[in-house]
Amino acid sequence: MALRALLGLWLGVVIVLGFGLPMVATPVQWYQLPVIPGLEDKARIIFFHVPTAWLAVVGFAMSLIFGVRYLRSRKIDDDIKSSASAGIGFMFCILATVTGAIWAKFSWGTYWNWDPRQTSIFVLLLIYGAYFALRSAVEGEERRATLAAVYSIIAGVTMPFFMFIMPRILSSLHPEPILNTQGKLHMNTIMFAVFLASLIGFTGVYWWMWRLQVRTEQLHHRIGP
Amino acid sequence: MDFLSQNALFVVLLIVLVVWLGVFLYLSRIDRRLKVLEDAYKKGSQ
Numbered sequence: 232m233a234l235r236a237l238l239g240l241w242l243g244v245v246i247v248l249g250f251g252l253p254m255v256a257t258p259v260q261w262y263q264l265p266v267i268p269g270l271e272d273k274a275r276i277i278f279f280h281v282p283t284a285w286l287a288v289v290g291f292a293m294s295l296i297f298g299v300r301y302l303r304s305r306k307i308d309d310d311i312k313s314s315a316s317a318g319i320g321f322m323f324c325i326l327a328t329v330t331g332a333i334w335a336k337f338s339w340g341t342y343w344n345w346d347p348r349q350t351s352i353f354v355l356l357l358i359y360g361a362y363f364a365l366r367s368a369v370e371g372e373e374r375r376a377t378l379a380a381v382y383s384i385i386a387g388v389t390m391p392f393f394m395f396i397m398p399r400i401l402s403s404l405h406p407e408p409i410l411n412t413q414g415k416l417h418m419n420t421i422m423f424a425v426f427l428a429s430l431i432g433f434t435g436v437y438w439w440m441w442r443l444q445v446r447t448e449q450l451h452h453r454i455g456p
Numbered sequence: 457m458d459f460l461s462q463n464a465l466f467v468v469l470l471i472v473l474v475v476w477l478g479v480f481l482y483l484s485r486i487d488r489r490l491k492v493l494e495d496a497y498k499k500g501s502q
Contacts, residue, residue, distance in 0.1 A: 246472065250465065272464035279472050319482070326478040330471045337460060337467045436479060443486050450493050454500065 235439065242432040248425045249278035264422050269338075270406055276334050278425055282433035284327040284352075288394055289437055290320020291359065295387025298380035307452060310376035313383055314366060315444040319437060321359045328352050339404060347401035351393040358386050358393075 254264045254272060267274040297313035300306075331349065332342040343349060362382055369375040398405060418426065460467050 250468070273467060275465070275468045276471055279468065279475055283475055322478060322482050326475055329478075330474050333467065333471055333474065337464065440479070440482060440486075443483070447486055447489050447493065451489070454493065454497055 238432065238435045238439065241428070241435070245278065245425060245429045245432050249275055249429065252421065252425070258419055258421075262421055263419075265417075265419050267406070267417070273334060273338060274406075276330070277422075278429045280327065280330045280334065281426070282429050283323045283330060284394070285430055286433055286437045287320045287324035287327055287355070288390065289434065290316050290318075290323060290441075291355075291387050291390045293441070294320060294383045295390075298383035298387070301376055301380040302384075305373075307372065307376060308449065310380065311448040311452065312441075312445055313380060315441055315448060317359060317362055317383060318444065319440050321356070321363070323437070324352065324356055324359065328356065338406075344404075346405060347403045348398040348405040351397045355390060355393045358389060362386055 252262055252264050254266050254274070256266050258265050264274075293316035294313045297309045297316060301309035301313060328349070331352070335344070335346075335349070336342045339346075362379065365382055366375060366379050369378055460470070
């Protein structure tokens with residue numbers, strides 16, 4: 232309970248700082264955020280949109296890890312953990328797509344323009360959409376778990392390509408190149424601290440949701456209607 | 457839409473609300489599933 236309260240408080244502080252810290256052209260005080268050319272106040276999206284994409288990566292990576300563990304152990308618990316993680320990763324992937332599209336409307340003038348970043352996340356949604364289609368189409372617990380584990384490994388291996396590589400090798404309008412040119416972050420200390428705090432807080436939310444989903448599915452497996 | 461174009465901070469607010477709405481809906485889904493399990497457990501123990 233204390234941890235959950237701390238998580239709520241943590242994210243509350245992140246939201247207050249994310250919205251409240253002043254943004255100035257040349258920060259001189261420790262609490263001032265730098266103006267990112269072309270983004271201005273919209274740069275604050277980094278505190279809330281990037282963590283959703285991060286959790287999609289965490290969710291899919293955890294799904295892969297527990298997929299491998301299932302194939303080695305054949306314990307249904309590992310399948311439950313793998314599918315729960317893929318589900319939460321998929322949800323955050325949708326959120327990253329939707330929030331990105333809203334941002335695009337006010338920065339690019341359109342919700343969707345098949346930018347490499349949008350295209351790659353769309354392909355990722357299709358890949359993981361097929362994962363759930365596969366799960367619901369296969370009869371038999373063991374067969375479903377085995378096929379899903381193999382698929383989660385294949386999908387998990389393609390994920391870094393769509394999340395990190397493809398948007399970087401193709402020319403994109405996504406502001407990531409402005410904030411992270413040649414591996415150098417263009418954020419001052421306070422901006423980076425709030426960003427990091429947000430990533431940690433959101434990861435806590437993922438962990439909480441994942442444990443809830445896993446415990447529910449384990450219960451379903453034991454007493455299922 | 458014009459209001460949002462001129463007030464970028466509200467675009468960020470909209471984005472935060474969408475994120476929390478997604479989390480809320482997902483938690484509601486887990487809650488519904490738990491309710492089904494609780495009902496099944498109650499029936500089984502009667």
